[in-house]
Amino acid sequence: MNGGLIRLREGLEGLNPSERKIAEFILKTPEEAIQFSIAELASRSGASQAAIVRLCKTIGFKGYQDLKIKVAGDLQNAGETQGYQEIRAGDSVSAIVQSVSSNNIQSIRDTLKILDEQMVEKAVECLASARNLYFFGVGASNLIAMDAQQKFLRIDKTSFSFADPHVQLTAALTASPEDAVICISYSGETKEVLKAAKLAKSNGCPVIGITKYGHSSLTKTADYPLCTASTENEIRSGAMASRITQLNLIDILYLSVASRNYEHSVTYLEKSRQAIKEL
Numbered sequence: 572m573n574g575g576l577i578r579l580r581e582g583l584e585g586l587n588p589s590e591r592k593i594a595e596f597i598l599k600t601p602e603e604a605i606q607f608s609i610a611e612l613a614s615r616s617g618a619s620q621a622a623i624v625r626l627c628k629t630i631g632f633k634g635y636q637d638l639k640i641k642v643a644g645d646l647q648n649a650g651e652t653q654g655y656q657e658i659r660a661g662d663s664v665s666a667i668v669q670s671v672s673s674n675n676i677q678s679i680r681d682t683l684k685i686l687d688e689q690m691v692e693k694a695v696e697c698l699a700s701a702r703n704l705y706f707f708g709v710g711a712s713n714l715i716a717m718d719a720q721q722k723f724l725r726i727d728k729t730s731f732s733f734a735d736p737h738v739q740l741t742a743a744l745t746a747s748p749e750d751a752v753i754c755i756s757y758s759g760e761t762k763e764v765l766k767a768a769k770l771a772k773s774n775g776c777p778v779i780g781i782t783k784y785g786h787s788s789l790t791k792t793a794d795y796p797l798c799t800a801s802t803e804n805e806i807r808s809g810a811m812a813s814r815i816t817q818l819n820l821i822d823i824l825y826l827s828v829a830s831r832n833y834e835h836s837v838t839y840l841e842k843s844r845q846a847i848k849e850l
Contacts, residue, residue, distance in 0.1 A: 574684035575641030578630045581784035589622040605639045678812035681800035694795040695827040701751035704730040707739045707767045708755035715817045722825040725843045726836040736763035743767040746776035753779045757813045759787020768792045
């Protein structure tokens with residue numbers, strides 16, 4: 572059982588000051604922190620026991636003991652990972668090859684530790700039963716939406732993605748309870764995507780959110796929030812490791828839906844493969 576440190580790190584921005592103080596203390600000295608009782612942790616971190624209880628609830632732990640167990644699991648497996656590596660001025664191509672690849676792999680590993688498989692199961696059921704699928708995203712997230720549309724079309728799931736945010740809003744207005752809207756935003760605060768999600772929900776259309784771990788607006792709005800992990804500090808504008816985790820999650824959803832109706836999916840995959848081959 573693990574994922575404690577990742578949840579604390581990824582959810583840091585959404586914590587109130589007292590909760591953040593505790594989280595930062597644990598992240599700084601995890602080996603020491605897991606040895607403390609709740610009273611000792613409150614004293615050492617300069618917060619209250621009530622704040623620790625609130626932190627556990629905010630981050631998604633069952634309680635303080637659950638937090639300690641998951642942090643201990645991370646520490647036990649620490650040797651399996653190298654952590655995230657920032658790109659520095661003057662780095663060689665060899666160093667960048669290793670850093671970028673390591674970060675992408677680490678992001679996927681971290682996402683697996685925090686991904687709610689029960690929520691994934693519900694999202695897959697929603698996608699499998701939907702009449703039409705609408706994938707919404709802006710900027711780099713729109714590339715994820717386009718990839719998802721292409722994949723789901725190949726297994727005979729009517730799918731749409733639109734580069735123009737205004738067209739996304741129009742599509743959201745027409746989405747019905749028989750459809751499904753998938754909103755993609757790493758920050759969870761992209762205003763165009765949030766508005767599309769709210770418009771779709773107002774029509775009774777179920778909304779799946781793909782966003783970073785934490786209490787973002789998209790997480791709160793979506794019926795089925797699916798959270799990924801990716802720590803990109805200094806060079807964040809390229810949406811690098813976060814893009815990889817989102818693509819990986821799309822692949823998980825796509826293959827899960829395809830497996831629900833395997834023979835049908837394989838038939839249409841072969842038809843599309845043959846059509847492309849004949850060009």
